[in-house]
Amino acid sequence: MGLRVVVRGAAGRVGSATEERPLSTTRLVLLGGLALGAFGLAGCGQSPPREALQGAVPTTEPAWPEDDKSAFPVPPPPFSSPDIFPCSGCHDKTLPPDPKRRVLTMAHDDIVLKHDERHRWCLDCHDTQNRDMLHLASGELVDFKESYRLCGQCHGDKYRDWRAGVHGRRTGMWNGEKQYLLCVNCHYSHDPHFKPLKPLPPPTAPRSGS
Amino acid sequence: MSTDVSRRELLACVVGGCVAASTTGCTDFLHTEFGRKNFRDMTKEEIAEVVKDLEKDLSAKYGKPVTVGAEEPIPGVDFGYALDISRCIGCRRCVYACVKENNQSRDPQLHWIRVLEMDKERGIDFDDANPYYDAETVPRPGHFYLPVACQQCRDAPCVKTCPTGATWQEKDGIVLIDQDWCIGCRCCMAACPYGARHFNWTEPTIPAEEMNPKTHVLGNRPRPRGVVEKCTFCVQRVRNGRYPACVEICPVGARKFGDMRDPKSEIRYILENKRVFVLKSELNTRPRFYYFYGL
Numbered sequence: 001m002g003l004r005v006v007v008r009g010a011a012g013r014v015g016s017a018t019e020e021r022p023l024s025t026t027r028l029v030l031l032g033g034l035a036l037g038a039f040g041l042a043g044c045g046q047s048p049p050r051e052a053l054q055g056a057v058p059t060t061e062p063a064w065p066e067d068d069k070s071a072f073p074v075p076p077p078p079f080s081s082p083d084i085f086p087c088s089g090c091h092d093k094t095l096p097p098d099p100k101r102r103v104l105t106m107a108h109d110d111i112v113l114k115h116d117e118r119h120r121w122c123l124d125c126h127d128t129q130n131r132d133m134l135h136l137a138s139g140e141l142v143d144f145k146e147s148y149r150l151c152g153q154c155h156g157d158k159y160r161d162w163r164a165g166v167h168g169r170r171t172g173m174w175n176g177e178k179q180y181l182l183c184v185n186c187h188y189s190h191d192p193h194f195k196p197l198k199p200l201p202p203p204t205a206p207r208s209g210s
Numbered sequence: 211m212s213t214d215v216s217r218r219e220l221l222a223c224v225v226g227g228c229v230a231a232s233t234t235g236c237t238d239f240l241h242t243e244f245g246r247k248n249f250r251d252m253t254k255e256e257i258a259e260v261v262k263d264l265e266k267d268l269s270a271k272y273g274k275p276v277t278v279g280a281e282e283p284i285p286g287v288d289f290g291y292a293l294d295i296s297r298c299i300g301c302r303r304c305v306y307a308c309v310k311e312n313n314q315s316r317d318p319q320l321h322w323i324r325v326l327e328m329d330k331e332r333g334i335d336f337d338d339a340n341p342y343y344d345a346e347t348v349p350r351p352g353h354f355y356l357p358v359a360c361q362q363c364r365d366a367p368c369v370k371t372c373p374t375g376a377t378w379q380e381k382d383g384i385v386l387i388d389q390d391w392c393i394g395c396r397c398c399m400a401a402c403p404y405g406a407r408h409f410n411w412t413e414p415t416i417p418a419e420e421m422n423p424k425t426h427v428l429g430n431r432p433r434p435r436g437v438v439e440k441c442t443f444c445v446q447r448v449r450n451g452r453y454p455a456c457v458e459i460c461p462v463g464a465r466k467f468g469d470m471r472d473p474k475s476e477i478r479y480i481l482e483n484k485r486v487f488v489l490k491s492e493l494n495t496r497p498r499f500y501y502f503y504g505l
Contacts, residue, residue: 165476166484166504169463173451174475175284186461194462196347200302204319205342 072163074182077144085144091131099128114191125150125189151183158183248375249388249428261427268423268431272416276423278431281449283382289443290383290470290477291454292486293357294504297464300325300348300355304456304465308359311444311455312430313422315414322408322441323359323456330354334489359456360385360406360441361489361497368398368407377438383498384443386428394436403490407440443467470498 079085090107091097101121104111113121127133133141134150142149152159161167165178168186172178186194239245241263247256261278268276305323314320326339330352339356349355366385369377376391377398399407413435425431426446433439444454448467457465468475480486484502 161504164479166466166479167463169458169460170476171453171458174448174453174468175287175451175472181463186463194299196349197299197301197461199300199343199345199348200306202302202342202344203305203321203324 072148072180073178074145074148074180075185077147077182078185079144085132087126087131097123097128097131099123111190114193115189145182147189148183151189155183243390243434246390248391250375250378257427264427264431268425271432272418272421272423274418274421274423276421276425276431279424279426279446279449280428281426281445283380283384284449285381286471287382288470288498289362289448290468290481290498290500291362291443292466292477292480292484292500292502294462294464294466295354295356295501296503296505297462298325298355298357298460299462300327300343300350300353301461303459303461304357307455307459308441310420311422311447312442313416313425313432314439315410315416315433316420317415318412320408320410320414320439322406322439323357324405325355325357327353327355356501358404358406358489359499361404361495361499362441362443363495363497365494365496367401367403367493367495371397371401373397382449384445384448385440386442386445387438387440388428389431389433389437389439392437394438396438398438403493403495407438409438410435464504 077085083089104122108122125134127135127141130141133143134147135141136150137153148159148162152162158167162180162183165180168181168183170178170180183189183192188195241259246252246260249257252260257280261280264278265276268278302325305321305325308314308323309316309321312322314322324341326336326341327343327350328334328339332338334356343350343353362379362383362385364379364383366379369379369385373395374391374393376389376393377385377387379385394409396407396409399409410433414433416432421432422430424446426442426449429442429445444452444456447454453467454465457467466476466480468477470477470481472478480502481500484504486500486502488497488500
């Protein structure tokens with residue numbers, strides 16, 4: 001296939017604990033009546049047919065005025081290289097989606113998933129059908145520019161604080177226009193723990209009295 | 211204050227006449243830092259004159275156009291600051307952003323922000339705090355970090371103790387210093403329970419190319435030897451609507467700033483929803499700098 005896409009520094013084994021939970025897709029779709037069911041899907045290594053899910057949960061979002069996209073001016077998503085997006089550049093018709101949970105060897109093998117990796121893998125967040133989009137548990141497609149909505153599904157308290165401007169860094173005006181950052185600007189989505197930093201030099205201690 | 215002023219003016223004239231027998235006349239002397247009135251006694255016109263003088267002097271000294279603002283408090287604004295100690299990792303980015311923004315002396319080194327490293331087992335214990343920690347990476351296991359700068363107390367001991375009225379609290383809550391009226395007695399430093407005030411023991415030095423030319427007359431304009439200085443919430447920025455420099459640089463977003471009277475502000479959200487405390491609350495200084503646990 002000759003597909004060589006480098007994603008990021010860290011090397012990856014995705015989904016080694018794959019076949020632990022042999023839940024059938026059908027059973028899960030039943031569960032999927034609850035939006036939460038979609039998280040259960042994570043373990044089965046199969047992306048659900050979106051139509052099935054969309055039938056089971058309301059497709060319209062509840063009214064959430066603060067979710068007005070213009071309210072969160074964010075920088076572009078930090079893709080690892082400028083040519084990696086759109087994903088459909090490689091994931092086109094010649095490369096049909098394989099929803100089976102597995103260790104990736106053909107590409108993206110540099111991604112080590114350290115983000116509840118026992119229960120999830122690529123296609124829980126990345127959409128199987130539309131490779132250039134992410135999807136929520138409801139099946140609703142989400143642009144990479146709005147990935148905070150995806151993160152907010154599990155990290156609701158952080159999402160709430162972030163929208164209030166309290167979680168994460170903000171720049172701009174305290175009484176006017178502010179710039180936000182996407183979650184993934186600080187938390188690498190596949191390994192989100194904030195990385196330690198080298199501190200700037202300590203202050204010079206006062207000279208001793210002698 | 212009017213008697214004071216005339217005394218000072220008179221003194222200025224007498225001293226000016228004696229010392230500057232050459233070309234410096236009485237009027238000229240009033241244009242030097244020794245001849246200026248206390249900032250709070252100046253009229254708008256007088257402030258404009260001082261600003262003009264300062265801009266001329268500073269531009270000449272640093273070889274680039276320096277602006278000196280005199281922005282007043284924004285009416286109805288009550289500034290508050292909150293720092294999330296569950297997020298701070300002690301990287302000291304804020305310390306050096308502050309040095310740069312506020313024209314602090316590089317040699318001798320002077321920092322308005324001091325980041326204290328504390329032991330998680332012991333909790334907040336100033337006797338055990340270490341400001342000189344260094345490591346390959348932070349946070350160091352078992353430690354947490356508590357950056358301390360001016361707490362902008364509502365009942366500020368430094369203001370009470372100043373014998374010359376050189377420091378006071380503005381309507382927006384910022385405690386400022388008139389460096390032309392500071393006599394360097396350092397009573398305020400002794401009074402401050404937070405170690406937030408710093409003295410220029412020798413002539414401060416700032417490389418001209420690193421000097422921040424956007425200054426405020428009561429804020430980050432370069433100080434001379436012999437005066438006290440401290441955090442001003444970046445008065446030159448916040449009175450123009452901007453966040454303080456430390457807020458913008460903080461890589462973990464632990465620093466939050468805003469108007470406590472605005473119910474939609476970040477600071478109000480924190481005060482209403484988070485576990486908030488102030489340092490040394492038993493002293494009743496009533497800081498407007500809060501610490502909180504964001505997690």
